[in-house]
Amino acid sequence: MSSVNPARNAAVRILKQVLDGAYAAPLLDQTLAQKFSSSDAGLLTHLVYGTVRHAQTLEKALLPHLKKKPQRQTWVILLLGAFEKLILGTAQHAVVNEYTELAKNHGPQLGGLVNAVLRKVELPETLDYSLPDWLLKAFQQAYPGQWQEVVEDLLKPSPLWLWLSDKGVRQLEEEEALVERGFGQIDKVVLSRSLRKTKAYQKGQAQPINPASYSVVEALGEVMNKEVLDLAGGTGIKAAFLAKKGARVTSVDLDPRKAEQGKQNAERLGQKVNFKTADLRTPGDLGTYSKVLLDAPCTGSGTLRTHPEIKLRITPEYAREMAALQKSLLEESSKFVASGGELVYSVCSILPQEAEEVISSFLEKHPDFEVQVPELMVPSLKTAQGTRTLPINGVDGFFVSRLLKVK
Missing domain, CATH: 3.40.50.150 (Vaccinia Virus protein VP39)
Structure with missing residues (x-):
């Protein structure tokens, strides 16, 4: 079997289950409990959430290059590859090579299809904010003056928000976390380790909300x-x-x-x-x-x-x-x-x-x-x-x- 980045391999497994009706968060938690480098853990999380956030746009970009939507495994590989190329801006040759090899692992004949499509795929000229029309209209109704800012922001990765006591702030900072003041006792945090492994969480001084x-x-x-x-x-x-x-x-x-x-x-x-x-x-x-x-x-x-x-x-x-x-x-x-x-x-x-x-x-x-x-x-x-x-x-x-x- 060809060697493929483990984060991309895992992303295919998780995204397939998400498209079948599962939720991403528990699947990611289970997968990240295994041994991943910090860079691979970050890439895996970004690939799964980012691809789902932009799924509608990616679908519109891919379908013109296909006679019909392929079986689920191939479709997931194409979505992930298109996300890396079109949204993350990963170099085309790296995307094509990596996802072609990944496709070959699931069937030798799939490599050619993935290679050809990922070379040609481009962003649609008209962006739709990756929302179905009826839901986009609902955002426009709810936020008539700011809907565009809202729906664009919803495509960005979510920060980690934590309720923190004063002691919790000190404990996290001692563990090299970055704590940015937010609203009241709810702060925006970048952790140096898993939340559950921090002293602040274990001692009841931190709570995600x-x-x-x-x-x-x-x-x-x-x-x-x-x-x-x-x-x-x-x-x-x-x-x-x-x-x-x-x-x-x-x-x-x-x-x-x-x-x-x-x-x-x-x-x-x-x-x-x-x-x-x-x-x-x-x-x-x-x-x-x-x-x-x-x-x-x-x-x-x-x-x-x-x-x-x-x-x-x-x-x-x-x-x-x-x-x-x-x-x-x-x-x-x-x-x-x-x-x-x-x-x-x-x-x-x-x-x-x-x-x-x-x-x-x-x-x-x-x-x-x-x-x-x-x-x-x-x-x-x-x-x-x-x-x-x-x-x-x-x-x-x-x-x-x-x-x-x-x-």
Whole structure:
């Protein structure tokens, strides 16, 4: 078998699984747990995420040179080669030689096809930001004055955002990490080693979280000594931060595995959270609380920078299904808000139908609630129903609304 850079070999395996429906992050974590040099680890990560981010543009560049789309293995090799040549700017001869050899490893006859296509492939004259038309229109609707800056920024690699205590900053810097101040305690970090191997992470002084996501926690306001209900809490990261702010938190999610992960992570951070498992469509009596958070399941359209595979799968039909679920969950969540209490609704989506339209529908049925548009710690745009973060410079796209129960 011909010798090919191990990062490129691994990228083919991972990208094939991603195109078959898997998610890139866990596959990369598993693969990078093996022995890779730091340069190969960086190349592998860049190849996988970058190719998925630019997949639509790469497809438009490749298809004119093919009679039909080839079988999956060859298609993946062509996508990766086109990404290196057209987006990364790797020298053509290096790209052609490397990916031709890679193709030969999977079938001697494939080398000629890959060689010929990668020599000829060029970027399309009209760029489409690697988004389907309907999703591009949604970004234009959500950010009418800044949509171009937003969609261009979503094609860039995501920085590593960490919540850091002051002690955590010192510990990382002692391990030669670069810490750039971000928003509040959420900093942009370049590590010298795996996060899980850092002292700051092991000692509970560091936690990955995007600034937009942390803004949701802050939207609940003062929570010291308050009972807080965290619904659709997932692995409880927001719940742990609420506990760190002095709240007594109950976090509820459908998946018991997430509850177990959340418990372990909260313990690492030195926090206690009460985790429960329930279906929020029929949750039963959870009591009443002065502070309720519903970080609702959504399309994830605001996280395309970190989860670019989403845009390969999301459809208008799926968005409608999620909006219907969100309306149902918001209705159920409102039952647990005490008189005078607050309900914060958030989604990591930029789609108006998952954001403003959900809130408007809820308020039509609930005169006992009024909307409060929250101030967020990251660049944001306010609407009548809430605040949406501006997903540039590594910040995710979130929508956040605060609803006050006035009766």
